[in-house]
Amino acid sequence: MASDLSPLWISLKTSLLATFITFFLGIVAAYWMLGYRGKAKSLVEGIFVAPLILPPTVVGFLLLIFFGKNGPVGKLMQPFDFSIVFTWYGAAIAATVVSFPLMYKTALGAFEQIDNNLLRVARTLGATESTIFWRISLPLALPGILAATTLAFARALGEFGATLMLAGNIPGQTQTIPMAIYFAVEAGAMDEAWFWSIVIMVISLSGIIAVNFWQESREKGRNRNRETRVRKQNTQAHESSFVPTISSSVRLSVDIAKTLPSFHLEVAFNSDEQPLGLLGGSGAGKSMILRCIAGIETPTRGRIVLNGKVLFDSEQRINLPSRDRRIGFLVQNYALFPHMTVAQNIAFGLPKGLSKGSIRVQVEEQLLAMQLQGLGDRYPHQLSGGQQQRVALARALASQPEALLLDEPFSALDTHLRSQLEQQMTETLADYNGVSLFVTHNMEEAYRVCPNLLVLEHGRTVQYGSKYEIFEHPRTMGVARITGCKNFSVAQFVRSGLIEASDWGCQIQIMEAIPDNITHVGIRAHHISFTNDPNQENTFPCWLASTSETPHRMTLFLKLHSAANNPQDYHLQAEVFKEKWATMKDQPFPWYLRLDLLQLILME
Incomplete structure (x- = not known):
C-alpha cells in the first residue's frame, strides 16, 4: 500500500469537480444542439467532440498555450497574480475538457431517443419550452444522462496526458492516480503501481455498477407497484361528461x-x-x-x-x-x-x-x-x-x-x-x-x-x-377509387343518353346528360345485379373468370360477351352475399349482369 494517499484525494477532487461542470455544460450543449439548425452545426459539433479524437497530449498542449502566462487567459490573470498552470485547478480543467465529449454525446443520444411527438403534443397542450424540458425531456433522458455522468467521471478520473501537460506532476499538489501509477512503474515500485491500479478500477467500476443497480431497482420497483397496485372500485359514470365550453360560432x-x-x-x-x-x-x-x-x-x-x-x-x-x-x-x-x-x-x-x-x-x-x-x-x-x-x-x-x-x-x-x-x-x-x-x-x-x-x-x-x-357522386376517378369503386372504363360519347364503355366492350344507356368533361364511367361492385331477363337495358352476358372470398361476401371477376381465358381475363368485379352466391354458382353460363342506370358514376 502507498504511504502517501494524496493522489487519491487529488483525483477525487479534480474528477468530481470536472464531472460537476461537464454535467451542466454537457446537458446544455446537447439540448441546444438538438434544436440547432444553423450552417455551422458541423463545425460546432467537431469542436465539441475534438478532445475525444485528439491525443490527450495535444489537448494538454493546446490548454497550456491557452492558459499559459503568454496565453489569452494567462494574460488576463496576471494582474491578479493567479495562475492555472501547475495547480490542481489545471488538473480539473484538463479533466473537464477531455470528459466533456462523453457527457455531451451520450446526453445528446438520450435526448434524440425521445419521441418528437411527445414534445409536439406538449406544445399543443400549452406547455412552454422550459416546462417541456423540465417535465418531459429531462425526466425521459435521465437514465442516459446518468450513464453519461458515470462515463464522464470515469474518464476524468483516468485522465493523464492533458493533466501532465497543464498541471504537471507535483506530489501532493497535482499528482493524480494515473500519474502515480506511471511514475511508480518508472521507478520500479510495482506494488505501489498495483495498489493505485486497483483503487482506480474499484472507483470507476463502482460508479458504473451503482448506476446499473439504480436502473434495475427502478424497473423492479415499477413492476412491483404494478403487481401490488390496489385497484380503486369503479364508480358509476355521470350522465354528462366534461366537455370544454366553446363559443357557438365555431369556425x-x-x-x-x-x-x-x-x-x-x-x-x-x-x-x-x-x-x-x-x-x-x-x-x-x-x-x-x-x-x-x-x-x-x-x-x-x-x-x-x-x-x-x-x-x-x-x-x-x-x-x-x-x-x-x-x-x-x-x-x-x-x-x-x-x-x-x-x-x-x-x-x-x-x-x-x-x-x-x-x-x-x-x-x-x-x-x-x-x-x-x-x-x-x-x-x-x-x-x-x-x-x-x-x-x-x-x-x-x-x-x-x-x-x-x-x-x-x-x-x-x-x-x-x-x-x-x-x-x-x-x-x-x-x-x-x-x-x-x-x-x-x-x-x-x-x-x-x-x-x-x-x-x-x-x-x-x-x-x-x-x-x-x-x-x-364522386367527381374524379381518384375520388371514386378512394371511396371504394373498383370498376372503371374509358367513356366515349355516342349520342344523347348513350356512351361507349371501351374497356368493357359495351354501350351503356345513361339517364343524365353527358357533360363535356366526362372521360370515364364506373360502377361499384355491390351495385352490379344479376337477372334472368337478357332484354333489360344495360344487361350483358358474362362468364366467371375467378372468385375471391371474404367472411360474408364473394367477389366475382366477370368477363363480358365471352368466356375468360385465364383468371386475369375479366372486365368487372361484382360483390354478392354468400347466400346469393349459393343460389347462382351452379347455374350454367352465360349469366346475365345488369348495370343499373341509377348506379352508374360519370367522372372526369
Missing part, C-alpha cells in the same frame, strides 16, 4: 400552401362544429395539414383562422406558437408521456393556475367521461391500446381546445377494438362543441365518423362536401 378557415420535397401541398377549406374527415391515400398531405394547423409545421404561404383568431398569416408575418393556438392534437401513437401516470397525463393538459383540488376534480371527470375509472394511477405501458387512445383523447379535451385534430386514431387497433372505440369517438365528437378534423385513409371509417369529407390527392383538394354527395 376554422384554412387556405395554405407548403412546398415539400415529394409534392406541393395547396388546400383551402372551412369547417364548423360538424366533424370534417380528411380522406386520402398515403402521402396525400392529410397529416401535414393537421401539423400546419397545430403549429408543428409552418406553411410556405397562406392563412389559418380559428374562431376569428389568426393562427398563421404569411403576409402579416403572424405565426402563433403551438402553445397559444388552443389546439388538441391526437397523433397516431397517442404520444402519452411514459414517465407520467394516466392522471398526470390528463392533468398536463389542464389550464395553468388551477388548485390541486380543481385539478383532481377535472381529472376524475375526464376519467369518468372516457370510462377510465380506476386507471388514474397506472402508467401508459400498463394500458391496452384502446385505453391509451382514450387517455390521449381525455388529455387533449382537458386543455379545452377550440379545435380537435385526430390523426388516424384507430390505425394501431385491431378490428374489434376499432369498432368499439369508433362508436365512442363518434359520441365524443357529437358532444364536442369545437372544430374537429379527422384524418384517415379508411373510407368506411370516414363515412361512419364524419358528416363532411375533404378528399385529397397529391396535396390538392379533389372534392369537398357532405359524405353522401362524395360517395354517391
Whole structure:
C-alpha cells in the first residue's frame, strides 16, 4: 500500500469537480444542439467532440498555450497574480475538457431517443419550452444522462496526458492516480503501481455498477407497484361528461400552401362544429395539414383562422406558437408521456393556475367521461391500446381546445377494438362543441365518423362536401377509387343518353346528360345485379373468370360477351352475399349482369 494517499484525494477532487461542470455544460450543449439548425452545426459539433479524437497530449498542449502566462487567459490573470498552470485547478480543467465529449454525446443520444411527438403534443397542450424540458425531456433522458455522468467521471478520473501537460506532476499538489501509477512503474515500485491500479478500477467500476443497480431497482420497483397496485372500485359514470365550453360560432378557415420535397401541398377549406374527415391515400398531405394547423409545421404561404383568431398569416408575418393556438392534437401513437401516470397525463393538459383540488376534480371527470375509472394511477405501458387512445383523447379535451385534430386514431387497433372505440369517438365528437378534423385513409371509417369529407390527392383538394354527395357522386376517378369503386372504363360519347364503355366492350344507356368533361364511367361492385331477363337495358352476358372470398361476401371477376381465358381475363368485379352466391354458382353460363342506370358514376 502507498504511504502517501494524496493522489487519491487529488483525483477525487479534480474528477468530481470536472464531472460537476461537464454535467451542466454537457446537458446544455446537447439540448441546444438538438434544436440547432444553423450552417455551422458541423463545425460546432467537431469542436465539441475534438478532445475525444485528439491525443490527450495535444489537448494538454493546446490548454497550456491557452492558459499559459503568454496565453489569452494567462494574460488576463496576471494582474491578479493567479495562475492555472501547475495547480490542481489545471488538473480539473484538463479533466473537464477531455470528459466533456462523453457527457455531451451520450446526453445528446438520450435526448434524440425521445419521441418528437411527445414534445409536439406538449406544445399543443400549452406547455412552454422550459416546462417541456423540465417535465418531459429531462425526466425521459435521465437514465442516459446518468450513464453519461458515470462515463464522464470515469474518464476524468483516468485522465493523464492533458493533466501532465497543464498541471504537471507535483506530489501532493497535482499528482493524480494515473500519474502515480506511471511514475511508480518508472521507478520500479510495482506494488505501489498495483495498489493505485486497483483503487482506480474499484472507483470507476463502482460508479458504473451503482448506476446499473439504480436502473434495475427502478424497473423492479415499477413492476412491483404494478403487481401490488390496489385497484380503486369503479364508480358509476355521470350522465354528462366534461366537455370544454366553446363559443357557438365555431369556425376554422384554412387556405395554405407548403412546398415539400415529394409534392406541393395547396388546400383551402372551412369547417364548423360538424366533424370534417380528411380522406386520402398515403402521402396525400392529410397529416401535414393537421401539423400546419397545430403549429408543428409552418406553411410556405397562406392563412389559418380559428374562431376569428389568426393562427398563421404569411403576409402579416403572424405565426402563433403551438402553445397559444388552443389546439388538441391526437397523433397516431397517442404520444402519452411514459414517465407520467394516466392522471398526470390528463392533468398536463389542464389550464395553468388551477388548485390541486380543481385539478383532481377535472381529472376524475375526464376519467369518468372516457370510462377510465380506476386507471388514474397506472402508467401508459400498463394500458391496452384502446385505453391509451382514450387517455390521449381525455388529455387533449382537458386543455379545452377550440379545435380537435385526430390523426388516424384507430390505425394501431385491431378490428374489434376499432369498432368499439369508433362508436365512442363518434359520441365524443357529437358532444364536442369545437372544430374537429379527422384524418384517415379508411373510407368506411370516414363515412361512419364524419358528416363532411375533404378528399385529397397529391396535396390538392379533389372534392369537398357532405359524405353522401362524395360517395354517391364522386367527381374524379381518384375520388371514386378512394371511396371504394373498383370498376372503371374509358367513356366515349355516342349520342344523347348513350356512351361507349371501351374497356368493357359495351354501350351503356345513361339517364343524365353527358357533360363535356366526362372521360370515364364506373360502377361499384355491390351495385352490379344479376337477372334472368337478357332484354333489360344495360344487361350483358358474362362468364366467371375467378372468385375471391371474404367472411360474408364473394367477389366475382366477370368477363363480358365471352368466356375468360385465364383468371386475369375479366372486365368487372361484382360483390354478392354468400347466400346469393349459393343460389347462382351452379347455374350454367352465360349469366346475365345488369348495370343499373341509377348506379352508374360519370367522372372526369
